[in-house]
Amino acid sequence: MGKQSFWVSLMELLGSMRFAISLLTLICIASAIGTVVGQADPWVNYVNQFGPFWASFFEPMGLFRIYNAPWFIAVMAFLVVSTSLCVYRNTPKMIKEMRVYRENIRENSLRAFAHRWEGRFKEKPSELPGIVTEWLEHKGFKVKQSVRDNGTMVAAKAGSANRFGYIAAHLSIIVICIGGLLDSGVPLQVAVWATGKTPVTGAEITAGIPEKARLAESNPSYRANLLLPEGETSRVAVLNTDDGLLVQDLPFELTLKEFRIDFYSTGMPKLFASDVEVFDPDTQERFEATIEVNKPLIYKGVTVYQSSFDDGGTKVQLKGIPLTGERDYRFDLDGVVGGGRDLSQLQGDLSRDLKVEFTAFKSINVEALPVDNADQVSVDDLALGNADALSPFETNLASVLGPGVKEDAKTKFTNIGPSITYKLRDQAGQAREFHNYMLPINLDGGRYYLAGVRETPADGFKYLRIPVDDNGQLEGFMRFRAALQNDEIRRTAAQRFAQQAFGDRPDSAQLVASVADSAQRALERFAGLNNSLSGLPAIAQFIESTVPEGEREKASDVIIRLLQGAMWEVYQLSRTTANLPPAVPDEVHGRFVQDAQIALSDLSLYGAPVMFQLDQFDEVKASVFQLAKAPGQWIVYLGCLFLCIGVFSMFYIRERRAFFWVTQDEEGSKVMMGMSTTRKTMDFEKEYEQFVNELNSRAAPKAASAGDAV
Template structure:
């Protein structure tokens, strides 16, 4: 029996209804919907789902981000059109099964014993064998042979026409069609049950309205709370160590609903275990679960070991800071003072800040990590936005000479110690995000402090290396930075450099010219006001000056000379800064050269940080938090069962071969019996040909027995 690909055809009713029913119940419609869902699922896999809107704007631009948001590509699986496609696929596939299943089952039961009467001679695979056996003996042997070969038999006899056999095997492959199509129905129904459809229906019936702002749990109105009987949901909740929760937060219509839970979870401790290499091997949460009747039990929730209780699964989704206390030391990055000041902050809160120039900022303390096992590209990339290729080429040349942009290699680092992150927001609302490591790292033979900045969440942090002094602190660099911003000290340093760089009997005019050149170079490096009022300093300022005053073919040599002069003046400037604070001079000039060079690099790169101060971590008191995904998914069983049925159905359709056989045993004369038989397969192949020949040879062998 061929499976019908057309739909149900009504004999009565309006034409539009008959045509619609025929289309929806047709197999071609089901296949089209399944193909469409596959394409949409690919899009949903490529485009990250449920990300913040700004991420899509950064990735695709405002135009396409708006289009994607409007048609629902950013949240495909909960859109009305995708759910409608799923619903029509369930309906169409169900109608296909209902239309074809009765005929398939009837065909499986039918031995088609009358087929041989009408078309025995028309079969391609048929044979006639005469045997010197009695009819009864032949019948017995044939029945035994077919049963041994796995056939089901139906024997009929007709007067003067011998005994007729109708046999079949492998018809269970027809179950493959039914199982495969029912599997699609079950998987889709399970997916719909676990999607946002039940929540949307329950919220609509209950008149629920989502929250669009932060509010205390006790102040949440009842029309934003989902009850315990909610059929299906998937939400998240963050629990701080020592905190108890009995709710989850559900995303609904760009807002939030509060989902009540039938039990309470208390986070005792968040646990992280590490391999000997420093890489983490386990993230787990030790919790105590308490029911409404007062009974409680402990449980450890791990990444692949969720808590399942009262039909609700609690997964270890992520972890975060639960409000750690940070003790901060702030160093100025502008001005000629190196005085630091202390701050005490709590992650999740904010602190007002006034810069040395009087500008107002807000520090938003966004995160803290006590352990960092990272593989970082620590090459500093100063942001130097320029339009002229010649200028960019010169800046790259200067950076390569100085080492700021040299050796951009990945360093395999293990645990690099604590770090904290914060956002610095100005009065216009614009913010930059910073990530600062607490401890100095040994990179390329030198201890440096790392401070990273990014302007967009989608960007990686770009790090500046601030050199650690002989005490392993930032004080030495900050002392040097303040001196570099002091015009009096710069002038004295330039004069010292000119005295040491020129011979004792050098002409005063030559010495004066050298001093002026050194003064101009160090002033440029320290920073001047640009054409648009922005401060330009470091290697960028030197590059700007050389590109505007030196011929193109001489710029590289000029850059090398200027950088050597700046380095020499910086050496004298460091000595003056130490003298000013009553500190002994560094005796080994050669040993201090890496510090001076890195200090120059850091000063040049610090312009792209865009911050008036550098915040560093002195001490902390860590409080951890777990992020749990809480889900009630009644469709999970249907999805798993559907997947199993799909595997079984596919296996049955492709690996179980249907066979039908018809045979007639008739005695023509004394002690001579004729066996005529024919075989048929839905998809004949080499295996079928082999089976037919084996059966023919087995029957013919009775002549020799």
């Protein structure tokens, strides 16, 4: 008895409306999450969006593949069961209710109706039911008479199809869920289990597609991705699973002939389309088509969507620029985006074994740059030990494409040219990511090359501003950097500065020697000799460790003046070694030395012994397609049709019932009329008033009365 009671209670729970609504609410919440959070994106995208902690927290919950998550599929399955039980239990009752006229209703029950009318007619009781029946049928009611000993009951009903709306709406939930399950990962998992397939890693696919990871063309349901560079052909797509990759064979070959993209003025893509050629090996048919966003290609049951675009292996030529040592030289480096190069064979200033990995290339970069010049960070502020000035990358590496632009500043969308993104990885596997622009950018009244760096994908790039020389190139700055690392140039620069500043004074030999020695030591600290720090942070550390707090401001002013004067001489000597004439001491060259001094100070924070500048490129574009075989698509469409029918029936078809109790009267017939509906609306009230008015007009004079609600 207890076991039977348990199963009865379980069926009651599964078939209850509350349980079904709860499941439907869970699905709605999950669908909202799936709409907001990108699904099946690369892991790094989620790390960038949520951070490492929350990305790792959300991932086991299946929020990044929510429509294939086991709990989501289980909820849909339970919803199918629950709704099916609701339909199974209630449909017979509703069909029976639709067919019943309720002609056996009693007179006392009729008197309890809220909408009731009573009146007398001259027609005989044997004639009046026929007249009422004809009148009701003219109004669209179905009528049935029940003759009793003391009178005749005329029962009428209209809008019974309203109950079909309930049945159709519930059937739509079942059909849509079944279609969704067919298009979920369940059929794929069943196919993988039935055929003994095993996901593999990317390295295994690189060596060749193993048979254990290849799915046949007959696979009934899948949603795969295909990255196809221009000019290349593919007959397979890749399915990403939690355990690795599966390769799906396609019933046709797809060749990308050309990828086209247009941009808005904001830099956002306005239109991207792929001109493709399709070849069917079975029929030897070949045809061309264009795939655009929301305009997919459908062939042999497979729908090819334009998902996004990517780099297809652009060939790049870079200039390697060492950032350490006293040598000023360049070296050429060729590469392909998506590939890498080993730098261990390069000798000289590159003392560490490094590998460069080319991760991305963009030929167009549209950014919101400020129209008006912003305030320039002064060298004095940076050197005086201000917390903001010395914080890593927050001020020294000015972020010009994000927080570095004031929110209230006027901005203009500007194409700042091509850029290259790469990683430098050491032997321990540690890597930093760099993002460098090919062309100089006008910013804050000057022109700079921007070299970005970030520690992790979750961080934003922070940019080093490198000022251009008189020719708009990097050579002037790189000569300046190499000269600063040369012992002889530093010594000569310090002596020249001291001689020019104090050499015309009487008995100045001792003063000149003292100033030259101080300037040389300032240059050495700035250059980072025998110290883990370099640049302005090294100067600030020296002041904080050797000068009393009350005298630091005065000492800072003296040291900075010595450093600025000596740096000007280093710059002049760097030009002399390159057989260039001395720089004119004007505002342009003064700003160059100041900006270069800030950039040199930040090189220690840049964290790389070499920087790569994009020199030339041969761009190769690629389309990212999503290929879907969705047998549940038409089932879902059928469910949507049921849903439309159900909603229309429930909201626009009104079920009404009318009852006329006809009895004998002294001069004819006495009639009691009652009307009811499942949902009281203004339309029903108007219809009742119309009934009453017509009955009053036909009833015997001064004999009709409309009943009030009771």
